[in-house]
Amino acid sequence: MDPGSTTGTLPQGPPLLTWLLRQGDDNLILAQRLGELIAGMPELEEDIAVANLALDHLGQARNLYQYAAELDPTGRDEDDLAMDRSEREFLNAVLVEQPNGDFATTMIRQLLVDAYQVPLYEALSSSTDDRLAGIGAKAVKEARYHLDHSSGWVVTLGDGTGESHRRAQAALDALWRFGDDLLAADDVEAELAAAGIVPDPAALRPTFGSTVRAVLTEANLAVPDDPYQRIGGRTGFHTAALGHLLPELQWLHRAHPGATW
Amino acid sequence: MMAESGAPTMEDLRKVVGAVTDPELPPLTLVDLGILRSVEEVDDGEATTVVVTVTPTYSGCPAVEYIEEEIAKVLDAAGCERFRVERSLNPAWTTDWVTADGRRKLTELGIAPPGPAAGPTPVTLGRRAPRAPVVACPRCGAVDTEVVSAFGSTACKALYRCRACSEPFDHFKAI
Numbered sequence: 056m057d058p059g060s061t062t063g064t065l066p067q068g069p070p071l072l073t074w075l076l077r078q079g080d081d082n083l084i085l086a087q088r089l090g091e092l093i094a095g096m097p098e099l100e101e102d103i104a105v106a107n108l109a110l111d112h113l114g115q116a117r118n119l120y121q122y123a124a125e126l127d128p129t130g131r132d133e134d135d136l137a138m139d140r141s142e143r144e145f146l147n148a149v150l151v152e153q154p155n156g157d158f159a160t161t162m163i164r165q166l167l168v169d170a171y172q173v174p175l176y177e178a179l180s181s182s183t184d185d186r187l188a189g190i191g192a193k194a195v196k197e198a199r200y201h202l203d204h205s206s207g208w209v210v211t212l213g214d215g216t217g218e219s220h221r222r223a224q225a226a227l228d229a230l231w232r233f234g235d236d237l238l239a240a241d242d243v244e245a246e247l248a249a250a251g252i253v254p255d256p257a258a259l260r261p262t263f264g265s266t267v268r269a270v271l272t273e274a275n276l277a278v279p280d281d282p283y284q285r286i287g288g289r290t291g292f293h294t295a296a297l298g299h300l301l302p303e304l305q306w307l308h309r310a311h312p313g314a315t316w
Numbered sequence: 317m318m319a320e321s322g323a324p325t326m327e328d329l330r331k332v333v334g335a336v337t338d339p340e341l342p343p344l345t346l347v348d349l350g351i352l353r354s355v356e357e358v359d360d361g362e363a364t365t366v367v368v369t370v371t372p373t374y375s376g377c378p379a380v381e382y383i384e385e386e387i388a389k390v391l392d393a394a395g396c397e398r399f400r401v402e403r404s405l406n407p408a409w410t411t412d413w414v415t416a417d418g419r420r421k422l423t424e425l426g427i428a429p430p431g432p433a434a435g436p437t438p439v440t441l442g443r444r445a446p447r448a449p450v451v452a453c454p455r456c457g458a459v460d461t462e463v464v465s466a467f468g469s470t471a472c473k474a475l476y477r478c479r480a481c482s483e484p485f486d487h488f489k490a491i
Contacts, residue, residue: 114376189406
């Protein structure tokens with residue numbers, strides 16, 4: 056669907072600033088979602104896992120935001136970028152803002168993100184921009200480890216008991232329509248990809264698709280037959296879920312601007 | 317040892333910076349972990365500045381800022397007046413940079429050191445199966461060990477158990 060006039064606000068500045076916010080926001084918002092689960096997972100090992108996943112995503116967000124801050128013509132720092140932007144200014148894919156739901160929902164969402172980020176960071180590690188290459192080379196090791204974990208759980212749940220299969224399929228059916236937003240692209244990606252600075256999202260699609268399908272096949276899960284894809288996060292057009300997430304993420308910083316400890 | 321008078325030598329500074337330890341793994345120094353990339357003098361016109369370059373282990377490693385503060389503290393204490401600490405992301409840190417001394421200290425702490433990280437880490441798509449390489453128990457040396465949790469107490473570790481001596485232990489993941 057065309058976000059049309061409901062589109063959000065792209066930052067003033069170079070295309071790379073927009074790209075860094077898109078990818079940084081994916082990681083920050085997902086880290087916040089995963090953080091909500093800490094101390095609430097079904098077993099201790101998963102509690103530790105979800106905290107580690109969140110920490111990796113938060114670290115990736117910071118690396119991207121720190122670079123973005125250097126390019127920002129209005130002089131915002133990484134905290135301003137994370138804490139002082141409103142819903143329409145966030146450029147994450149709508150998938151990552153979706154609520155945690157049950158454990159199957161959390162793991163299906165993670166699988167889709169991991170299947171996207173592994174080829175993204177792999178390609179980024181050979182960027183013509185040395186700093187992005189470093190960020191990608193670091194992050195790809197983390198993303199591979201995440202994919203190992205999420206794919207393992209999706210197979211365990213999908214090919215598990217009747218109840219776990221039913222829930223995994225329901226989670227997949229509900230989240231499927233948010234998958235393509237990860238790969239949505241416009242002039243920003245086109246211009247940067249032409250210069251070899253970031254990968255062309257279209258080039259990531261085959262690996263993304265084959266990874267997801269391989270896991271779903273082994274998990275005995277059916278690829279949803281849902282032609283609708285909700286696009287728009289990359290231009291600030293979000294689902295209702297983000298509006299509820301941001302206050303919890305940002306309230307402390309907004310209540311006590313500039314506080315440090 | 318500091319020079320008797322005047323500014324500390326580069327050798328002094330390399331020594332004090334290299335001896336800074338990791339807050340999560342106290343006996344291991346920045347040199348042991350391969351985090352310290354260089355300590356160099358840079359001539360920026362009027363005077364020389366000592367530039368210390370470190371590389372983070374994981375994107376979200378919370379120890380990086382603490383380590384940078386510690387470096388500033390020891391340089392200050394050593395009498396170094398002009399310095400800055402820089403972070404380098406490229407090339408990305410790998411556990412292959414952990415020194416032989418570092419590996420020995422890990423084992424002494426009861427943490428199984430990382431194996432070689434050469435090449436991209438293979439992704440095991442699918443079933444939750446033995447996903448990790450064979451890791452020897454740091455206590456009894458047995459290789460009959462199993463993964464308890466792929467994620468551990470810090471980003472760099474996974475939790476294992478030895479089937480021979482029944483002891484749980486941390487493994488420093490090879491990346």
